[in-house]
Amino acid sequence: MPELLYPLDSSKRFTDQKFVGHNRWHPDIPAAVTVRPGDEFRVHVREWFDGAIHNDDSADDVRNAPLSSVHCLSGPFAVEGAEPGDLLIVDILDIGPVPQEDSGPLAGQGWGYTGIFATDNGGGFLTEHFPDAYKAIWDFSGHTTTSRHIPGVKFTGIMHPGLMGTAPSADLLSTWNAREAALIATDPERVPPLALPPEPRDAILGSLTGPEFDRVAAEAARTAPPRENGGNQDIKNLTRGSRVFYPVFVDGAKLSVGDLHFSQGDGEITFCGAIEMGGFIDLRVDVIKNGMQLYGVTENAVFLPGNEGPVYSEWLAFSGTSVTLDGEQRYLDSQLAFERACLHAIDYLTNFGYSREQAYLLLGAAPIEGRFSGVVDIPNSCATVYIPTAIFDFPIAPTASGPVRIDPGIGAPRTAR
Structure with a gap:
């Protein structure tokens, strides 16, 4: 096992740890740990809300979730010799829930x-x-998961850092x-807002204090x-075996990770x-000197x-085009096409007995594939959503006998609200 360089105590809050992480981006947040190129190390990571969401049958905690406090990031890690x-x-060498614990009050346990x-x-x-707050709890058994709130499904997780x-x-x-x-100024009263400006309230900035x-x-x-x-890209395929190439903008790079x-x-x-959890991640770091110029990677990660x-070998796929629910034609609107594909999948799953909210939660949590399938044929983009059929305990493909009804x-x- 790689050396544990960033431990967290599950009995303590994020701000009461040996190393206090951060929940904002800024070049002047001091590095918590320094590593060298070639080092392999383990990092403990707290669930993004630091325990505000509970294992129960109420969604009040989701409704009142303190967005100004996220994300709980471990780091920064300075890498010796890394320069802008x-x-x-x-x-990413390994990743998993809170190690050696199978039950507890924190997500990941x-x-x-x-x-x-x-x-x-x-x-x-x-x-x-879906304007109201809903929640689904998922129980882990090894690498598989099930939910009392969405029965009839079981799947293997593709564990990854969201951020x-x-x-x-x-x-x-x-x-x-x-x-x-500038974006916020175009519609400052919009709900939800168009973007989130700097917010000193609930800021956690590592070891910084005072002025x-x-x-x-x-x-x-x-x-x-x-x-x-990089940041909160939420790419599900950044899992074990991934190699990510991040642009370096400050001395030491100051790498941070969270939102498992x-x-x-x-x-x-x-x-x-996603299925949110705390846990651990094992990393190895190295540096390509002058890599941003060598490869033309001046922004956004390559991986x-x-x-x-x-x-999975069998999928049931749903398609959508850039036409609104009211029948308005949009020009090559791929975002709208993906929305319509998701809605088609949600509505389809209700034929088996699920509520629309259960189906929506499932599409967020299960390893579905989303694709922009056609973006050139004016005026309609085509987007698709692929659902692996094997995650269900019952057949979901259409047949002459009609859909099975589940409890x-x-x-x-x-x-x-």
């Missing part, structure tokens, strides 16, 4: 969760259709804040979106659409996907 213009190589966020607390990809990236430079941070502020903490908290970027440094997922469908469409995960169980807990 380099590429940081990060190999034998269980995880998926949430549909209420529209006025973050929303999700289909928030216009990993390097620190931005001061200039890059300024660019982020300026362009996102320096106040300055950085006022400038630091929120971790919710992916950006040029037991499983996720492409798109993480409910916003809290070799992992070679592990469930192997939907207690359903997904709901809390209204």
